[in-house]
Amino acid sequence: MMDRIRFRYACGKELRYLSHLDLLRLFQRAMRRARLPLAYTLGFNPRPKLSLAAPLPVGVTASKEYGEIFLVEPVSPASFRQRLGEQLPKGLTLTGAVVVPVNEPPLASVVNAALYRAAWKSSRPAPTDTMLQKALDKLLAQPAIMIRRFGKSGKITRQNIRPYIFSAELLTSGEQDPALRLLLQVGSKGGVSPSRFLEQLALKGDYTGGEHCWCVHRQGLYIYRECLIDPFPEGGETLDG
Amino acid sequence: MHLEKYLERLLPLVQKPARYLGNEWNAVKKDHCTTAVRMALAFPDIYEVGMSNLGLKIIYEIVNRHPEMLLERVFAPATDMEDLMRQNNLPLFTLESWQPVREFDFVGFTLQYELSYSNVLNMLDLAGISFYSEERSSGEPLIIGGGPCAFNPEPLAPFFDLFLLGDGEEALPEILEQWLALSREGAGKDEILASLSAIKGVYIPGFYRPFYSAGGSFQGLEKLHPSAPGVVRKRVLRDLDRAYHPIAPVVPYVEAVHDRGIIELFRGCGRGCRFCQAGVIYRPVRRRRPGTLKKIAREMLRTTGYDELSLASLSSCDYPDIDQLISDLNTEHLAEKVRFTLPSLRLDSFSVGLAKQFHQGRRGSLTFAPEAGTERLRRVIGKNISEDDLFSAVADAVSAGWSSFKLYFMIGLPTEEDDDVMAIASLCHELRRRIKSEQGRWIRLSVSVATFVPKAHTPFQWEPQLSMDEVRHRQELLRTSIRRLGGINLSWSDPGSSFLEAVFARGDRRLSPLLERAWQKGCRFDGWSEHFSLQRWLDLFDEMKINPEDYAYRRYGEAEPLPWEHLGSGSSKEMLIREYRRARQDNPSLEV
Numbered sequence: 002m003m004d005r006i007r008f009r010y011a012c013g014k015e016l017r018y019l020s021h022l023d024l025l026r027l028f029q030r031a032m033r034r035a036r037l038p039l040a041y042t043l044g045f046n047p048r049p050k051l052s053l054a055a056p057l058p059v060g061v062t063a064s065k066e067y068g069e070i071f072l073v074e075p076v077s078p079a080s081f082r083q084r085l086g087e088q089l090p091k092g093l094t095l096t097g098a099v100v101v102p103v104n105e106p107p108l109a110s111v112v113n114a115a116l117y118r119a120a121w122k123s124s125r126p127a128p129t130d131t132m133l134q135k136a137l138d139k140l141l142a143q144p145a146i147m148i149r150r151f152g153k154s155g156k157i158t159r160q161n162i163r164p165y166i167f168s169a170e171l172l173t174s175g176e177q178d179p180a181l182r183l184l185l186q187v188g189s190k191g192g193v194s195p196s197r198f199l200e201q202l203a204l205k206g207d208y209t210g211g212e213h214c215w216c217v218h219r220q221g222l223y224i225y226r227e228c229l230i231d232p233f234p235e236g237g238e239t240l241d242g
Numbered sequence: 243m244h245l246e247k248y249l250e251r252l253l254p255l256v257q258k259p260a261r262y263l264g265n266e267w268n269a270v271k272k273d274h275c276t277t278a279v280r281m282a283l284a285f286p287d288i289y290e291v292g293m294s295n296l297g298l299k300i301i302y303e304i305v306n307r308h309p310e311m312l313l314e315r316v317f318a319p320a321t322d323m324e325d326l327m328r329q330n331n332l333p334l335f336t337l338e339s340w341q342p343v344r345e346f347d348f349v350g351f352t353l354q355y356e357l358s359y360s361n362v363l364n365m366l367d368l369a370g371i372s373f374y375s376e377e378r379s380s381g382e383p384l385i386i387g388g389g390p391c392a393f394n395p396e397p398l399a400p401f402f403d404l405f406l407l408g409d410g411e412e413a414l415p416e417i418l419e420q421w422l423a424l425s426r427e428g429a430g431k432d433e434i435l436a437s438l439s440a441i442k443g444v445y446i447p448g449f450y451r452p453f454y455s456a457g458g459s460f461q462g463l464e465k466l467h468p469s470a471p472g473v474v475r476k477r478v479l480r481d482l483d484r485a486y487h488p489i490a491p492v493v494p495y496v497e498a499v500h501d502r503g504i505i506e507l508f509r510g511c512g513r514g515c516r517f518c519q520a521g522v523i524y525r526p527v528r529r530r531r532p533g534t535l536k537k538i539a540r541e542m543l544r545t546t547g548y549d550e551l552s553l554a555s556l557s558s559c560d561y562p563d564i565d566q567l568i569s570d571l572n573t574e575h576l577a578e579k580v581r582f583t584l585p586s587l588r589l590d591s592f593s594v595g596l597a598k599q600f601h602q603g604r605r606g607s608l609t610f611a612p613e614a615g616t617e618r619l620r621r622v623i624g625k626n627i628s629e630d631d632l633f634s635a636v637a638d639a640v641s642a643g644w645s646s647f648k649l650y651f652m653i654g655l656p657t658e659e660d661d662d663v664m665a666i667a668s669l670c671h672e673l674r675r676r677i678k679s680e681q682g683r684w685i686r687l688s689v690s691v692a693t694f695v696p697k698a699h700t701p702f703q704w705e706p707q708l709s710m711d712e713v714r715h716r717q718e719l720l721r722t723s724i725r726r727l728g729g730i731n732l733s734w735s736d737p738g739s740s741f742l743e744a745v746f747a748r749g750d751r752r753l754s755p756l757l758e759r760a761w762q763k764g765c766r767f768d769g770w771s772e773h774f775s776l777q778r779w780l781d782l783f784d785e786m787k788i789n790p791e792d793y794a795y796r797r798y799g800e801a802e803p804l805p806w807e808h809l810g811s812g813s814s815k816e817m818l819i820r821e822y823r824r825a826r827q828d829n830p831s832l833e834v
Contacts, residue, residue, distance in 0.1 A: 022497070023260060030267070030493060030547030033547035034546070
């Protein structure tokens with residue numbers, strides 16, 4: 002009998018430079034330290050059945066990320082959260098855990114949208130709201146936004162990222178530095194990272210400063226069909242921290 | 243100094259910024275204001291390499307468990323980080339506190355290989371610390387060095403205040419304690435060094451001055467200080483079983499080269515391979531008891547969450563009842579799916595029993611080190627294993643389910659001829675063919691060929707290194723023979739880096755200005771093929787009027803004074819000479 006737990010966590014600035022693989026290793030080791038009854042894959046190199054919903058871009062903090070783990074014995078979500086929480090380093094906080102049916106499709110295959118907030122954070126002069134709005138309009142009006150991707154073998158491919166931009170809007174800030182709200186596609190069917198988006202935006206704008214001038218935070222991951230659906234089931238046992 | 247503001251800005255711009263965070267699991271962060279002795283442990287290579295080193299893990303916990311001491315790590319920044327640090331005038335900082343290294347009381351370099359020497363200077367420069375010991379004020383940290391290269395640290399001598407020879411578990415805390423007592427009394431640097439020289443294993447290079455003949459050969463050392471011993475004897479930890487073993491090592495976020503826990507089964511090696519420096523300097527053999535090891539494994543798994551523990555030593559198959567130990571560990575940690583691995587395997591003590599112990603957690607390949615292609619040459623180098631040992635070890639492993647093997651050989655060994663080199667190819671071919679005919683399957687073979695480097699304190703310390711041209715010729719010979727036979731994957735080391743390694747391995751203090759000049763010319767990460775340039779080094783030797791071949795290619799005379807003879811490895815010169823002569827008579831080396 003297997004048990005499946007979906008958990009929600011926040012990633013703070015202390016750990017924002019970890020890669021997706023670093024984070025997976027971190028969770029695996031934390032779960033082993035917590036002595037959770039992990040279920041393993043079969044074969045000569047057994048691995049815990051652990052997955053994270055969508056890779057978090059390096060340098061980005063996040064408040065609502067999701068992961069899933071299979072266990073060989075039931076553990077209550079409250080106990081899971083306490084035991085794992087004790088083994089997580091500063092910068093990672095569990096904010097919820099819930100039991101989900103074993104036969105549901107993996108979260109990574111259904112989560113397809115990520116909501117980001119990008120705030121200007123640079124010693125360079127910030128673009129005005131008008132400048133940004135103009136750049137946004139210009140960028141989004143294009144039927145296709147072609148970017149170059151560098152493959153592992155040094156092969157360069159061209160890709161249209163326009164379909165992966167669900168929405169991109171200016172958050173009217175008044176006197177503060179400007180901020181953007183971006184809803185971008187993630188997952189196995191393709192996607193675009195906020196840094197690639199911000200780089201393309203700068204190319205259209207009358208300001209200087211690409212992706213390194215922005216501080217990006219991922220606010221949530223969603224299943225996006227007609228509306229945004231939160232991956233935590235309604236009424237599930239969640240413990241908000 | 244607050245580096246946080248700068249680092250927040252720079253880290254997003256570099257590769258793998260997680261190398262520089264210092265907030266890994268089990269990292270020790272102590273209060274700088276209330277800790278009396280502060281030491282930065284500097285590893286002169288990148289994070290992923292340094293974090294795989296056992297010595298670093300030992301020293302880290304040994305010092306940090308002391309209430310009055312703290313020790314923080316610093317690695318050589320990768321070149322992209324270095325460029326940004328220089329552009330922004332950011333000094334070298336330790337990971338745990340992001341404090342400048344120059345504000346520490348001690349900077350300890352771990353000297354693992356000669357090709358990291360340019361990184362030592364680069365790290366001192368990045369830290370803003372003067373290179374030469376005599377130029378450093380008492381306000382600057384004491385620069386100390388340890389590790390295998392401390393047994394001939396002469397090329398680095400003027401840059402260091404102190405070297406520690408041998409085991410650091412007891413000696414390093416003694417050094418720090420004594421320094422603390424003396425500095426509280428307001429003692430000056432000379433007084434402190436004089437007092438530290440009484441600690442067994444401590445070598446103060448500034449207390450000696452070499453002299454050379456008119457013709458330029460090394461003649462010996464003159465003692466400059468009354469408290470300097472004629473021969474500095476290495477420090478030996480007597481009871482390893484009761485010594486502290488790290489149980490809560492720092493668990494990296496970035497994948498280390500060896501991304502696993504390490505348990506040291508024993509220190510030292512009972513074999514007497516004549517080329518091997520580790521075999522001499524880590525003597526005698528001292529073991530941990532099985533019960534101690536199992537307890538360490540249990541605790542380490544709980545504190546780290548590792549899924550693999552390496553049972554390390556210079557020759558782990560030689561641990562008595564190694565089969566039983568691994569079997570017990572496998573049984574105890576079955577449910578946690580922990581893999582126990584051995585770093586390299588001894589052909590003559592490998593057995594079916596051992597092969598089966600790894601079966602459930604196997605991955606990748608098994609590694610053996612025959613070192614030479616013919617039995618004659620293996621006898622010369624003191625690696626007394628037969629072809630039958632190789633065939634039966636591999637056959638045992640194949641019957642236990644393994645199919646992929648890595649074999650280590652050396653080229654340029656004393657008395658080696660072309661035939662010995664071609665024998666490597668035929669040996670590998672024969673091995674594959676025999677396994678195929680007896681067990682019905684082709685095995686995968688990866689053959690890795692290093693170049694012999696004569697090392698100080700070994701019976702081969704007098705031997706010349708084979709010239710680079712000749713090494714290239716023999717490598718080509720091997721490539722051709724292996725390619726003709728097929729089915730074997732061959733890799734080899736760069737003859738140029740092995741040459742430089744040989745120069746420094748038997749180097750003296752005349753190489754120090756050269757090293758400084760090399761650093762000025764941009765040499766760093768010489769152990770990395772993408773950064774190493776032989777031509778740049780050859781130009782430097784020209785410029786400094788030093789003939790590198792005098793160091794690397796020369797057969798040293800038995801009666802000739804050697805620049806490292808004031809450093810005691812524990813093996814007498816008579817014994818080394820006896821072994822050196824025996825090698826030429828093909829006698830098996832005497833086992834210790």
